[in-house]
Each structure stands twice: as structure tokens, then as C-alpha cells.
Amino acid sequence: MHFLGFLFLHLLNQVSAFSNITVKESIGGLITDPWVLDDRKRIDAETVDQVTPIIIVTTTAATYDLSLACLKGNLTFSQNSITPHLLVCNFTGHTDIPLSISFDTDISEVATLLPPFWMYLSPGSVDMTLNFTICLHRMGSVYLKVWMREAKPGGREGVLFSFDPSNDTSVKQYTSWLVNGSRVYEAGGGAAMGLHLKILRSRGIMETIFRAIVAVMVCALTLVMGCELDVMLIWKHFKKPVAPIIGFICQYGLMPLIAFGVAMVVPIKSEFGFGLLTTGCCPGGGGSNIWTLLLHGDLNLSMTMTFISSITALEASEDDIKLACSYVAWAEAVISR
Secondary structure, rough: HHHHHHHHHHOOOOOOOOOOOOOOOOOOOOOOOOHHHHHHHHHHHHHHOOOOOOEEEEEOOOOEEEEEEHHHHEEEEEEEOOEEEEEEEEEEEEEOOOOOEEEEEOOOOOOEEOOOOOEOOOOOEEEEEEEEEEEEEEOOEEEEEEEEEEEEOOOOOOEEEEEEOOOOOHHHHOOOOOOOOOHHHHOOOOOOOEEEEEEEOOOHHHHHHHHHHHHHHHHHHHHHHHHHOHHHHHHHHHHHHHHHHHHHHHHHHHHHHHHHHHHHHHOOHHHHHHHHHHHHHHHOOOHHHHHHHHOOHHHHHHHHHHHHHHHHHHHHHHHHHHHHHHHHHHHHHHHOO
């Protein structure tokens, strides 16, 4: 344990170079690379409690103390943007040794810098404005990361050098200024600090029109379904509730079990898995009622089952989620032993 603790503190005090590993997301946006996961957790832990309009991330060691500050509102982007986005940040601090500072995103499939770049810092105070040109590719979550490594003296300060990991000349130019050279780059390592960028789906006038049309259609269909109901037939289904009981068992027994199994087997994020489980535990009925009406089925039975499912959801959905969460907690406790 003492050795692991020493190793962890040692790694935290190390600054690292550009990542030489290409990281991709798996099904459901799952990240499996341990370096990327550790970096993201560390960055989120530093910024999650910051409620001010400006997000500030820092990295501190015996020979330097540097910070990167950006407006929180500028870290969220809209997916429909065709032109690259400009992100302006302030880079401040102090260093006692020459440093090579490199910038890039961790998942290039979501967003990339145009281009990834690095710069040389001489010993002394640091106070500059950095302009990041970000090209968005799809919705998702990506982290703008800053890597640092001790550099050789005599570099050109204030010049931004583009970096292309597939170009040997670019890699050689970058590693030639590093203390220990290419060994540092090949060893990889975690980022010194970073910012969480979000690319969200845009909401325009077409979405507003679509929502209005859907709302009108739902109201009209609900009115039509209400006109088709027969109170006596509904009461008949309540007196012999064979079909409603089968529907209840499927809704709160079979569906949550299937959703839980899929969430445990398929490699997706835990947040997505919980959302899938919640969906499986929640009552439905809207779509089934509409299809029953359109296909001339037993609308009275469908509405009765929807009513029972919605009322019992107040207790059944909560119990299903509690049972699933209890099982996950128990399984994690067994594995950790």
C-alpha cells in the first residue's frame, strides 16, 4: 500500500507530453483507456464545484505553477455549426524551468483542434491569451487537454508549433526540444490539466414547429380515443383482470429484467445503463393505445391496462430500481473483496 501511494503521488508530480495513443469510444460512448479515464476524473474533480462564470484549472509542481481560465459558457457548443469555433482562454502562472506545453483533444472523433499545437515557455512569469480553433464532428463529450514536459533551454518563446502525430518531421521537431527526447513522447502519460467541452444538439425553429405539430396530434388522438371508450366494457375488464395482470407482470417483471440484463452485458456508460433501466421500469401505454386504435383492437382493454400500469408505477417502478441498485452494490462489494 505504501508503495502504491508513493507511485500515485509520483505520477501526479510528473508532467507529460502529447499522447501518442489514438483513443476511440466504444458502444454507448464508453472510454476504456485508463489514462484518459484518470485524466477525465481528475479534471472533473477540479471543476465540478466551480460555480463562477469562469472555469479555472491549475497544475502545480516544485518548479512551476500554471493556470488556464475560460468562460464556462464558451465550453458548450452547438452541433450544427459548420465553421470551426474559437475558444479564448487566459494562460497564466510562473515557471522556474523551460517547459514544452502541448494542447489537443482526447477524442478526435468528437472534436479536434485546428491544428493541435505546442509552444515553448522560458523560465519566468506567464501571462498570455490562447486562441483555440475547435472543429466539431458530432455530439458528445470531449476534453481539451494540456500536456507539459521539461524542455531544453534556448527555444523560441511565443511561437505556436503545429503538431501531427502521423508526420515524422512534426514529431521529431517536438521531441527534439524535450529533455530525454523521444522517450518522453513514447512513454505517454496523463495530462497536466484540461477543460471539459460539450457538443450538444442544436434547437432551431424546425424543432419548435415539430413539437407544436406533435402536441396538436397527441391532443386530437387522445380526444378520439376518449370518444371510443365504453364504461361497461372497461368495468368488465376490471372484474376479470386476466389481461391486466399479464400486462402488469410483463411491465414490472419482464421489462425491467431485460433492461437490467442489457445494461449489465452491453459495454455502455453507467449513466446510460441507469437510463435504460429507468426506461424499462417506467409505465408506457401512449403508443400502444394509438396503435390499438389504428388497428381496430380492443381499445377499452388497452386503456384499462395503461391506467393500472400508471397507478401502480408509483410503487412498482421505485421497487424495481431499488432492487437493481441493491444488486449492483452487492456485486461490487463481492468483487472488491
